[in-house]
Amino acid sequence: MNTTRRTLIAGLGAGAATFALPGLIRAQNASAHVVVVGGGFGGATAARYLRRYSPDLKITLVEPSETFVTCPFSNLYLGGLRTWDSITHGYAAHSAEGIGVIHARAEQIDGAAKKVTLSDGTVLDYDRLVLSPGIDIRWGALEGYDEAASDRAPHAWKAGPQTQLLKSQLEAMEDGGTFVMSITDGAFRCPPGPYERASLVAHYLKTNKPKSKILLLDSKETFSKQGLFKQGWEALYGDMIEWISADNDGKVAKVDAGALTVETAFGVTHKADVLNVVPPQKAGWIADRAGVTNDTGWVPVKGNTFESAQVPGIYVVGDATIAAPMPKSGFCANAQGKIAAAAIIADLAGAAPAPASFVNTCYSLVGPEWGISVAGVYYFDGEKLAEREGSGGVSPLEADASFRQAEAVYGAGWYASISADTWGTV
Amino acid sequence: MLPPPQHPTLRGLLAALTFATVAAPGFALAQSTVSEAQILAGPCASCHGPAGQSPGAIPSIAGLTEADLTAKLTAFRDSPPAGTTVMTRHMKGYDDGQIAALAKYFAEVEG
Numbered sequence: 001m002n003t004t005r006r007t008l009i010a011g012l013g014a015g016a017a018t019f020a021l022p023g024l025i026r027a028q029n030a031s032a033h034v035v036v037v038g039g040g041f042g043g044a045t046a047a048r049y050l051r052r053y054s055p056d057l058k059i060t061l062v063e064p065s066e067t068f069v070t071c072p073f074s075n076l077y078l079g080g081l082r083t084w085d086s087i088t089h090g091y092a093a094h095s096a097e098g099i100g101v102i103h104a105r106a107e108q109i110d111g112a113a114k115k116v117t118l119s120d121g122t123v124l125d126y127d128r129l130v131l132s133p134g135i136d137i138r139w140g141a142l143e144g145y146d147e148a149a150s151d152r153a154p155h156a157w158k159a160g161p162q163t164q165l166l167k168s169q170l171e172a173m174e175d176g177g178t179f180v181m182s183i184t185d186g187a188f189r190c191p192p193g194p195y196e197r198a199s200l201v202a203h204y205l206k207t208n209k210p211k212s213k214i215l216l217l218d219s220k221e222t223f224s225k226q227g228l229f230k231q232g233w234e235a236l237y238g239d240m241i242e243w244i245s246a247d248n249d250g251k252v253a254k255v256d257a258g259a260l261t262v263e264t265a266f267g268v269t270h271k272a273d274v275l276n277v278v279p280p281q282k283a284g285w286i287a288d289r290a291g292v293t294n295d296t297g298w299v300p301v302k303g304n305t306f307e308s309a310q311v312p313g314i315y316v317v318g319d320a321t322i323a324a325p326m327p328k329s330g331f332c333a334n335a336q337g338k339i340a341a342a343a344i345i346a347d348l349a350g351a352a353p354a355p356a357s358f359v360n361t362c363y364s365l366v367g368p369e370w371g372i373s374v375a376g377v378y379y380f381d382g383e384k385l386a387e388r389e390g391s392g393g394v395s396p397l398e399a400d401a402s403f404r405q406a407e408a409v410y411g412a413g414w415y416a417s418i419s420a421d422t423w424g425t426v
Numbered sequence: 427m428l429p430p431p432q433h434p435t436l437r438g439l440l441a442a443l444t445f446a447t448v449a450a451p452g453f454a455l456a457q458s459t460v461s462e463a464q465i466l467a468g469p470c471a472s473c474h475g476p477a478g479q480s481p482g483a484i485p486s487i488a489g490l491t492e493a494d495l496t497a498k499l500t501a502f503r504d505s506p507p508a509g510t511t512v513m514t515r516h517m518k519g520y521d522d523g524q525i526a527a528l529a530k531y532f533a534e535v536e537g
Contacts, residue, residue, distance in 0.1 A: 359469035377519025391519030416482025
C-alpha cells in the first residue's frame, strides 16, 4: 500500500475502527488460515469471496467430491431439459485463485482446538472455519424410510446418484403409470422444489407417456408459490397432477419401499409405479460433530455474520442454518457465503463487519417456457434476520405468457450467473 | 413505507470511497475490510454475474454510468417500466442511499 493511500485512508477514516492500521490488518490476514468445509453454493462461494476480499489469506477448501452436482436445475435434468454435465461443476477456478482444494471428507471438528480432521488422516489447523454442511436425511423419522428404502424409493433431494436413479425409474415406467411423491413438512431444502419437480416430471410424462398420473401426497396444507403452480399445472398438464393436502389425508405416515406403497395418517394406501420420498431433513452430519447444531437438528447463527451461536470461530452457511425468513436455497447459501467471508475478514482485522444484506430469488420452471419466481431482500435488524418491508413476493398471478417466458429465460440466466459466481463455470 | 437507512455512516463511507477510488482505481479498502457497498452488491452477482458481468441471459450491469444505474434502479422501485419481472420486488427493499451506493459500485467495479 502506498503512502498516499494510507494517509488518505487514515485521514478519511478517522473515528472508524474498520480503517485503523491497514498495514497491520494485512499482516494478520497474511498469517491466518481459513478452512472451508463443503464445496456447494455456500462453501464454494465463501472460499472465492475470501480470496476476492483478501489476496494474502491462506484458504483451504475441503470437499469430498471432485465435482458438485447442483440440486437447482436437477429437476430440469429429470424433465429431460438439461444434461447431467450442465449441472455439474468442478473446482478449477478455486485452484487457479490460489485456494487449496483437498478432496477428502471432514470427519471431526474441534472448535476449541481449532482443528479439522480429514478422512485421509490430515489434521488442518484453522484460525476461522466456514462450514457449509448442506442437509442430511433423518433416516427412520418417516416410518419405513431408511437408507436401504431410498435405493428403491429415491429421495433425490441431494443431487447425485439418487437423481439419476429417479430418472432411470421414470424412463422405465410404463405409460399409464403413477408417479407418487411424498412431501415432508417442517424445515426442508428448497421449499418450491417438490412442486417444480412435479411440474417437470409432468412435462416429461406428457411428452413421452401421456396416460400417466402424478399424485402428490403432502404433509402440509399450503406450499410455496401454490397459486402460481396450480395455475400452470392446469394450463399445461390438465388433470395429470393431483395434489392432496394434509387436511385431505395427504400426510404419509408409513412407506413400504419394497411394495412401492405408502400409507397415510388415516390409513389409506396408495400404490406407486415410481415412488419419490422428500423426507424429513436436518443439517449435514459434520455440523453435529462440530457442536453447532441445537435440538432442532439445524444450526443457530448470528444473523449479521453467520458465525455459530454456539461455537466461536465457526461460520455456518446454507441450508443447514436456521436463517428464517430466508429460505433454504442455493441463492441464500451463496449470499450467506459472501457475508461470512466479509465477517471473517473484519474479525481477523479486529473490526466490526459492515451490516449484512441478503437477497433471495428462486425461479421455478412449471414448463419449458413457463417460469415463476419468489424473491426477498433480507437484513439483520439488530436482533434477528428480517425481510425488508415492502420487498419480495411472488410473480403476479395475472401475468401473461411473455412474462412467464421471460422468467423461464431469466431462470436459466440466473443459473449461469450463480454458477460463474460460485464455481467459475456456467 | 421503506425502512429508514440502517447505517447513518453510509454517506460518510461513500464520500471516503469516492476519494480513495480516485487515488487508486478499484476498491482501495478491499484488502483491509469489506465495504458496505461491496456487501450490498454481493447478492446482485447471483443473477447479473460476478462483478456484474453476466455470462447468460440476464443483463450485465458493470460499467453502466452511475446516473444511468441510479435512474434504472430507482425506476424499478418506484415506477417499473413495462416488462419488469423480479427487479421491482428487489428494489422495494432498498432506500435511496443504498441505491446510490449500488450505482456507484457497479459504475466503477472492475472484474
